[in-house]
Amino acid sequence: MAQPKYLSGDKAAIDEFLSRFDVFLFDCDGVLWSGDYLFEKVPETIEMLRSKGKQLVFVTNNSTKSRQDYKKKFDKLGIPAKVEEVFGSSYSAAVYIARILKLPAPKNKVFVLGETGIEQELDSEGVSYIGGTDPAFRRDIEPEDFTNIANGSALDPDVGIVLSGLDFHVNYLKMATAFQYLQRGALFLATNTDSTLPMAQSFFPGAGSAGAGLVKAIGREPLSLGKPSQAMMDAVEGKFQFDRSRTCMIGDRLNTDIQFGIDGKLGGTLAVLTGVSKKEEFLAEGAPTVPTAYVNALGDLMG
Amino acid sequence: MAQPKYLSGDKAAIDEFLSRFDVFLFDCDGVLWSGDYLFEKVPETIEMLRSKGKQLVFVTNNSTKSRQDYKKKFDKLGIPAKVEEVFGSSYSAAVYIARILKLPAPKNKVFVLGETGIEQELDSEGVSYIGGTDPAFRRDIEPEDFTNIANGSALDPDVGIVLSGLDFHVNYLKMATAFQYLQRGALFLATNTDSTLPMAQSFFPGAGSAGAGLVKAIGREPLSLGKPSQAMMDAVEGKFQFDRSRTCMIGDRLNTDIQFGIDGKLGGTLAVLTGVSKKEEFLAEGAPTVPTAYVNALGDLMG
Structure with a gap:
């Protein structure tokens, strides 16, 4: 498997990477924030991606919060987001039951x-x-x-x-x-x-x-119905109708977020090092889950 | 592995089977009773075994009851038993912590x-x-x-x-x-x-x-510290000093009771069909856990 590309500090590589995608799926905890701590330059990075016309979806496994609850958290931390952009595992389950299972x-x-x-x-x-x-x-x-x-x-x-x-x-x-x-x-x-x-x-x-x-x-x-289950990916796709080859998953956990993107045959995955997984885990020989690229922190995409 | 012998209704086979053992280890739930429901002819069967001079030990995984509590349950349901004959998984754990682990x-x-x-x-x-x-x-x-x-x-x-x-x-x-x-x-x-x-x-x-x-x-x-762990068998043996080759485990669960007896190298095991496991499970080709014999219900030992 190819070694993941390290993007932090490499403006040309960042621009090339971002140009390959129309849609970014974001994990939240460990990527945008940790608990109530907002990582540096997160709102600016989100704005930058929007200004380039990218579609953003916030995909989270936390089932205790509804999308409305999540929207409040985004507001509180000053991250621009719409309720419709949030896709939690509770919503994923509801969509699966109502639209796919249809007992x-x-x-x-x-x-x-x-x-x-x-x-x-x-x-x-x-x-x-x-x-x-x-x-x-x-x-x-x-x-x-x-x-x-x-x-x-x-x-x-x-x-x-x-x-x-x-x-x-x-x-x-x-x-x-x-x-x-x-x-x-x-x-x-x-x-x-x-x-x-x-x-x-x-x-x-x-x-x-x-x-x-x-x-x-x-x-x-x-x-x-949560990451890395592809039932969640199907539900996300059912709602947002994106081209998987032009979609990138961004996350901090290799065995949930990055695996979720790989199993979903997305065009790429981006690991951030502000959460659970460490770069040694995917740089090691024979690592089971390797992202396409990685940055130290999401804000590094600002160049 | 030999097919288990079906004893219900076969008086000669029952007598021969019982004659091979001096000690019977009983599971309780699913063998003597289900919740507060006493199975038919259980007190009579217990009396019959005692009258033949058999030693009885009630070995239960139910950890919510102490030996004293168990004695009360036996009394209430009219099953003759002594506190010292009861060996529960809570007692087993206490003995392990106090006498073996000794932190x-x-x-x-x-x-x-x-x-x-x-x-x-x-x-x-x-x-x-x-x-x-x-x-x-x-x-x-x-x-x-x-x-x-x-x-x-x-x-x-x-x-x-x-x-x-x-x-x-x-x-x-x-x-x-x-x-x-x-x-x-x-x-x-x-x-x-x-x-x-x-x-x-x-x-x-x-x-x-x-x-x-x-x-x-x-x-x-x-x-x-409960069945089928041999830590429990060792504790039971430490207390009752029996000859394993002349001991039979009676139970309703293949993967706990019967396996417990097999792993403990007892002389025999007897499955009853009033609890969890069904005869199809041990009569099937290649079944992992097969008792020596089985009856539909414990009371069938009365002949």
């Missing part, structure tokens, strides 16, 4: 394991759901729940899908209920399956860990 | 993910612990918890072990706290790693599923 009514309701971001995106696509942030499920399991879940009297017969995302309110009652739906044949989807969530300069359990109990219980993996 | 103080405290059964058995072996049923951990995670867990101010510096069992009160706060202890080098133990719990004639998430989030987050499996 026939009435057995097309979703049982949600996750936070309000998922609910907002399901609402935006007109998908019915239960669970999620409903207080009725935010309680301890009681002895009678075992009977009522097992015999089905506590279940909604219209649930045909279990959707698992990052849930800060994970509990046994929800896990047992979701498991019973799966045993009865519900489809198993996940917004994303990241094992960890970088927060407070450490690592916390991610969506994949919050949903791992269900995976272990049922003995199979969900279809993930 | 030097002060960094030998246990962070417990589980119910009171684990706490009682740790108490019985004089092991210090935090977490478990402590109400301080039975709450939602708050924004400041992320900071305090990440920087260690919410942690007990003496914790050297994370012990994961079946926890009906699993939540994100406990998962994040345990994950942080593991990231800081704590040993990772589990009472058992069963994926499911048979209850109310259905299946619910087991200890392995309750702890799966932690496994996914840290990226490695715990040392299990």
Whole structure:
């Protein structure tokens, strides 16, 4: 595999690289910001790409936030962006359920394991759901729940899908209920399956860990609608209708962002070194995931 | 491998099989009962075995109950049993920590993910612990918890072990706290790693599923002190001093109970079909785990 091209400080190489693409897909955390810290020259770089007529899409695996929530974060950090340019894994799941899966009514309701971001995106696509942030499920399991879940009297017969995302309110009652739906044949989807969530300069359990109990219980993996799953790429393409050969994925994680672009047969991938992966990982002999090019930080594209 | 012998309805075959053993190790859930439902003729079968002079040991992976709790369950269902005949995975874990692991103080405290059964058995072996049923951990995670867990101010510096069992009160706060202890080098133990719990004639998430989030987050499996881990067999043998060649394991799960007996080089194994595994699984060509014999239900041993 070809060595990735190092672009920082090389204006001619940057111009040539940018000229090869009409569309840029951006990962957010680790590329534009880290938590609430905005990286240098990010708003200027975004403006520069827009001024060249590039189409921008912000592709994120964080399922706890809706596109509206994300827009607020962009506004707060001073990055110019439109709601329609944001494509989160919750929205990806909603689009997949509503436009691709299209289960026939009435057995097309979703049982949600996750936070309000998922609910907002399901609402935006007109998908019915239960669970999620409903207080009725935010309680301890009681002895009678075992009977009522097992015999089905506590279940909604219209649930045909279990959707698992990052849930800060994970509990046994929800896990047992979701498991019973799966045993009865519900489809198993996940917004994303990241094992960890970088927060407070450490690592916390991610969506994949919050949903791992269900995976272990049922003995199979969900279809993930987040990076690097190509179900997400299909959903992005379904909405934005871009030419993959003229599209570039920009991200900090090799095994999610860069692999996502490679698997999607995009024209190129660009790694930034402000996040999780280090350049040693893709410069090493036999590295499994190698980007087309890399910069130290996104702002280096300003030349 | 030899085909397992089908004993139900064959009095001569049953008598011959029973005569080969002095000791019977029993799984409980799925063999004696399912939840609160006692299978037919179980007390009579237990009495019959005792009348023949057999030694009985009830070996259970259920970590939510202590041996005392188990004794109460036997009493309630009318099964004659003594506390000393019960050997649960919580007791197994406590014995392992106190008598085999013996971490030097002060960094030998246990962070417990589980119910009171684990706490009682740790108490019985004089092991210090935090977490478990402590109400301080039975709450939602708050924004400041992320900071305090990440920087260690919410942690007990003496914790050297994370012990994961079946926890009906699993939540994100406990998962994040345990994950942080593991990231800081704590040993990772589990009472058992069963994926499911048979209850109310259905299946619910087991200890392995309750702890799966932690496994996914840290990226490695715990040392299990329950079936089929031979750490448990060694502990049982250490207490009861039996002749393995004259011992039979009776259980409903091929991959835990029956494998436990096979790996332990017992004289025989007996599968019952009132629980998880179906006969098609061990009668199939090339089945990985095949019992010596099987009956439809334990009560069939009455002939």
